[in-house]
Amino acid sequence: MGEKKEKNVLPLGVNLLESLAKFQQIELEDVEISFDELELRFTPGMVMGAPQVGLPPPVKAKPTSLLEASFDVPLEDYAGRIVEVTLGATKSKGGSRKYSLTIGGEMAPAFYNFQSKSPHRPVIAFDVFDWPKVPLAKAVKMHYRPVLEDTAEWAKLCVEKFGAEMINLHFLTIDPLIEDATPKAAVKTAEEVLQAVDVPIAIGGCGDPKKDLDVFTAIAEVTEGERILFNSVTLDMDIEATANLIEKYGHTVIAFTSMDVNRARELNRKLYDFLPKDRIVMDTTTAALGYGLDYAFTVMERSRLAGLKGDPELNHPLSSGTTNAWAAREAWMKMGPEWAPRELRGPIWETVTGLTLLLAGVDYFMMMHPAAAKELDKMIDNLMSAKSAETVDWVSLKL
Amino acid sequence: MPAKELSPIEVYQLLPGTNCKECEETNCMAFAAKLVNREATLHECTPLLEPKYKEAFDKLWALLKPSIRAVEVGTGERKVTLGGEYVLHRHEFTYFNPTAIAIDVSDEMPEEEFEARIKTATDFKYDYIGMTLTLDMLAIRSTSNDPEIFAAAVRKAAGLTDLPLILCVTNPAVMESGLSAVGERKPLIYAATKDNWKEMADLALMYHCPLVVSAPFDLDSLKSLARTLWEYGVEDLVLDPGTQIEDGISATLDNFTMLRWNAINLEEEHLGFPLLGTPITAWAEKAVDPMINEWNEVVVSSSLITRFADALVIHGVSGWSLLPLVILRQNLYTDPRKPVAVEAEVITFGEPDENSPVLLTTNFALTYYTVASDIESAKVDCYLMVVDSEGISVESAVAGRKMTAETVAEAIKEFKVGDLVKHRHLLIPGRAARLSGEIQEASGWNVIVGPMDSSGIAGYIDEKWPPEPE
Numbered sequence: 001m002g003e004k005k006e007k008n009v010l011p012l013g014v015n016l017l018e019s020l021a022k023f024q025q026i027e028l029e030d031v032e033i034s035f036d037e038l039e040l041r042f043t044p045g046m047v048m049g050a051p052q053v054g055l056p057p058p059v060k061a062k063p064t065s066l067l068e069a070s071f072d073v074p075l076e077d078y079a080g081r082i083v084e085v086t087l088g089a090t091k092s093k094g095g096s097r098k099y100s101l102t103i104g105g106e107m108a109p110a111f112y113n114f115q116s117k118s119p120h121r122p123v124i125a126f127d128v129f130d131w132p133k134v135p136l137a138k139a140v141k142m143h144y145r146p147v148l149e150d151t152a153e154w155a156k157l158c159v160e161k162f163g164a165e166m167i168n169l170h171f172l173t174i175d176p177l178i179e180d181a182t183p184k185a186a187v188k189t190a191e192e193v194l195q196a197v198d199v200p201i202a203i204g205g206c207g208d209p210k211k212d213l214d215v216f217t218a219i220a221e222v223t224e225g226e227r228i229l230f231n232s233v234t235l236d237m238d239i240e241a242t243a244n245l246i247e248k249y250g251h252t253v254i255a256f257t258s259m260d261v262n263r264a265r266e267l268n269r270k271l272y273d274f275l276p277k278d279r280i281v282m283d284t285t286t287a288a289l290g291y292g293l294d295y296a297f298t299v300m301e302r303s304r305l306a307g308l309k310g311d312p313e314l315n316h317p318l319s320s321g322t323t324n325a326w327a328a329r330e331a332w333m334k335m336g337p338e339w340a341p342r343e344l345r346g347p348i349w350e351t352v353t354g355l356t357l358l359l360a361g362v363d364y365f366m367m368m369h370p371a372a373a374k375e376l377d378k379m380i381d382n383l384m385s386a387k388s389a390e391t392v393d394w395v396s397l398k399l
Numbered sequence: 400m401p402a403k404e405l406s407p408i409e410v411y412q413l414l415p416g417t418n419c420k421e422c423e424e425t426n427c428m429a430f431a432a433k434l435v436n437r438e439a440t441l442h443e444c445t446p447l448l449e450p451k452y453k454e455a456f457d458k459l460w461a462l463l464k465p466s467i468r469a470v471e472v473g474t475g476e477r478k479v480t481l482g483g484e485y486v487l488h489r490h491e492f493t494y495f496n497p498t499a500i501a502i503d504v505s506d507e508m509p510e511e512e513f514e515a516r517i518k519t520a521t522d523f524k525y526d527y528i529g530m531t532l533t534l535d536m537l538a539i540r541s542t543s544n545d546p547e548i549f550a551a552a553v554r555k556a557a558g559l560t561d562l563p564l565i566l567c568v569t570n571p572a573v574m575e576s577g578l579s580a581v582g583e584r585k586p587l588i589y590a591a592t593k594d595n596w597k598e599m600a601d602l603a604l605m606y607h608c609p610l611v612v613s614a615p616f617d618l619d620s621l622k623s624l625a626r627t628l629w630e631y632g633v634e635d636l637v638l639d640p641g642t643q644i645e646d647g648i649s650a651t652l653d654n655f656t657m658l659r660w661n662a663i664n665l666e667e668e669h670l671g672f673p674l675l676g677t678p679i680t681a682w683a684e685k686a687v688d689p690m691i692n693e694w695n696e697v698v699v700s701s702s703l704i705t706r707f708a709d710a711l712v713i714h715g716v717s718g719w720s721l722l723p724l725v726i727l728r729q730n731l732y733t734d735p736r737k738p739v740a741v742e743a744e745v746i747t748f749g750e751p752d753e754n755s756p757v758l759l760t761t762n763f764a765l766t767y768y769t770v771a772s773d774i775e776s777a778k779v780d781c782y783l784m785v786v787d788s789e790g791i792s793v794e795s796a797v798a799g800r801k802m803t804a805e806t807v808a809e810a811i812k813e814f815k816v817g818d819l820v821k822h823r824h825l826l827i828p829g830r831a832a833r834l835s836g837e838i839q840e841a842s843g844w845n846v847i848v849g850p851m852d853s854s855g856i857a858g859y860i861d862e863k864w865p866p867e868p869e
């Protein structure tokens with residue numbers, strides 16, 4: 001390897017400030033400048049060409065035939081490896097699922113197939129809600145209209161019609177601001193869903209740290225051994241209680257933080273006191289294309305690279321709430337005829353959001369539009385198969 | 400050297416050190432910091448261009464030059480810069496020159512279609528958080544392989560658009576004919592191959608045009624060609640490692656990634672050039688519905704925008720397919736070191752008077768433009784006070800204390816909002832609800848908590864404005 005001084009995962013700005021801080025201790029006679037003046041500013045949108053004032057290259061004899069060169073494939077040994085997490089348990093492992101799915105295990109950045117192929121396929125789970133009034137874009141809702149009132153049927157539809165390999169069940173009715181449904185009611189729904197489908201499932205709460213724990217507690221116990229993925233544990237929850245629950249009943253959990261590598265580390269570190277690493281998936285938040293995808297992408301990419309470079313607190317499989325793509329107005333809004341049809345604009349929005357994060361390293365996708373999920377699934381197949389390509393002479397295509 | 404490892408001191412030590420301010424910075428150290436941040440270019444320090452500093456200049460140039468050469472295509476206002484990048488991952492520094500998107504036409508296309516496509520490419524625009532997103536180039540392909548037909552098409556296209564051009568044909572005679580028509584527009588020549596490299600190199604040198612090197616799925620040949628052409632004297636090169644969809648996507652992304660890796664991490668000089676992707680290959684297979692070709696094209700295009708492509712040639716021109724692409728590249732090419740922010744100030748909508756509502760929001764560009772477009776489309780006459788939250792959205796700013804009762808109270812004073820209206824009511828976003836009491840206390844204004852989403856502003860004001868006296 002050339003230079004591998006990678007000493008941090010901080011953005012350059014922080015790096016620079018560090019070097020500047022060091023600089024302050026150096027005495028320089030002819031410079032009077034305070035740290036403040038040096039604060040680096042950057043005008044957004046400013047596009048900088050390189051300074052192109054070099055010297056002309058030395059005049060040499062022009063080659064008359066092709067000069068030899070061979071391309072070296074850049075191999076790399078990463079110090080870290082992403083832990084493997086298994087979702088769902090079959091009968092022989094104490095559960096009732098038809099199969100289980102393992103994610104993680106990567107030894108190189110996402111689909112750097114020339115360095116190392118990913119040992120496991122990223123998983124796409126379909127979102128299912130227990131509340132028929134969940135706000136959904138029309139283009140999404142049309143696929144689920146007949147099953148909105150029946151959570152188990154909804155899950156079944158995803159598996160049977162759309163080929164979902166996993167179900168991501170969200171309990172919204174338990175929200176004190178919605179119906180404040182009891183943990184008991186949630187247990188009943190969870191059991192119905194487990195009956196209706198035989199794929200691994202994830203169970204999500206409403207975002208209220210106390211209520212979620214109550215509901216998770218009730219469900220985790222009666223589903224002991226199913227290796228459910230609980231979505232999620234957050235910094236504002238009782239981390240010890242949540243982690244103990246996951247550990248005791250043989251489940252797994254998503255550690256959710258909002259777009260901050262340090263908070264992701266902090267939460268994982270706290271979980272390690274109670275839970276083995278192979279039970280933890282991390283979610284650093286997904287924002288939609290056009291609505292913060294840049295943050296989502298970069299936080300995930302940074303976490304993944306840090307994990308591979310040996311950071312022991314970030315080497316977990318990544319999860320993404322890709323359905324968030326629909327938060328972008330461009331995904332669902334009526335716009336002028338030049339942007340039509342919106343029936344395509346929406347699913348392509350979810351697809352591109354997912355694709356971008358797939359390349360950042362996401363292992364577990366929560367999605368909703370059947371076409372988007374199918375497209376991402378196809379992309380995953382193509383990336384996993386790593387076939388060699390046939391070339392197309394596009395210049396002379398008659399289109 | 401990858402940009403992230405350069406310190407301002409290293410650069411400072413090579414500058415003249417006279418603090419003469421010719422560069423319009425307060426002193427050499429400040430200029431050094433700007434250079435390291437790539438916010439200034441070397442020649443802005445005019446003393447440095449004197450012969451006595453030649454050695455220092457050369458050293459600085461070597462220190463500061465991007466790992467990926469910046470290659471300019473076209474002339475005039477719409478000329479584009481390809482490449483000019485320093486890092487593999489955007490968090491290590493930032494990406495600079497957004498992937499340029501070229502739309503294709505061919506020299507045998509029916510006239511109407513030819514013109515319509517050029518018009519779309521030239522006029523495409525989408526307003527997104529205060530920026531206008533556009534397309535960047537026009538690729539003219541010769542399917543006729545006839546010098547005269549090509550020259551005529553190229554000439555015609557040049558008259559219809561000011562976009563930079565890419566001339567696409569591997570037959571040097573046809574290329575020469577095209578160049579003789581529009582050579583002075585500095586088009587990108589596509590392409591030098593194993594078979595025609597010498598003729599193409601001569602054309603590139605004669606017309607001073609950048610040149611694409613094409614060796615699909617053969618990186619040895621690509622590197623060998625790049626090396627040969629560089630030695631031949633063609634400096635502005637662009638590399639095309641080949642693009643394939645579906646089954647071939649893995650090999651395609653591998654190649655783009657390996658090329659960029661070797662150029663940046665291993666500083667392989669013959670690979671330090673911009674990369675060209677050709678998602679147009681998605682149209683090779685006749686699909687039941689052209690919508691499917693276009694969809695596949697978006698999939699490969701967005702993957703390549705994420706994975707290092709500096710330019711793309713595409714065929715689909717539907718709004719639904721172009722929109723995600725221009726937004727994705729804008730997102731990935733924003734500077735991760737600083738959120739996109741707007742000026743903090745009071746903005747007037749419609750024709751407000753002294754009884755009109757005063758609204759509060761933050762200066763995150765996405766927040767501001769979302770709110771502004773909601774107010775505009777609902778035609779609400781009002782004042783919108785934009786406070787400086789360092790470019791952070793409402794909820795994050797409240798949670799992260801980038802917007803506090805104090806900063807809001809100060810802004811009310813600074814912007815003299817009290818002189819604009821005679822009431823003292825401030826409508827704040829629902830997501831800032833928890834600041835309501837504190838703002839009231841700090842500013843003396845009566846705070847009203849509005850809806851969560853700005854799309855509810857018009858309805859809310861209709862119903863609840865003016866507020867009942869307490």
Ligand code: B12
Pocket residue numbers: 257258259260263285286287291292295738739758759760761763765766769770790791792793794795796797798799800801826827828829830849850851852853854856
């Ligand atoms: C992107 C994001 C970030 C980005 C910020 C990017 C940026 N430049 O703003 C980053 C990563 C930097 C970030 C940081 C933080 N974030 Co943050 N972030 C988000 C995220 C994912 C999206 C926010 C967003 O961009 N929304 C879009 C904009 C347009 O929304 P908006 O500004 O609120 O504007 C809307 C409304 O407020 C309203 N509105 C706006 N103005 C007005 C005016 C009037 C009059 C009215 C009526 C309405 C109105 O209409 C607008 C359009 O809908 C949310 C989660 C989520 N999905 O919502 C978390 C979130 C907001 N963040 C959160 C937190 C806690 C933080 C941090 C404190 C710590 C952290 N990292 O977790 C820091 C603080 C940053 C700082 N230094 O101040 C929490 C807030 C929780 C809370 N309520 O207290 C959230 C909800 C995530 C969560 N569930 O934990 N964040």
Ligand code: SF4
Pocket residue numbers: 414415416417418419420421422423424425426427428430431443444445446447
């Ligand atoms: S122009 Fe050059 S010498 Fe003068 S202050 Fe700027 S950096 Fe220093």
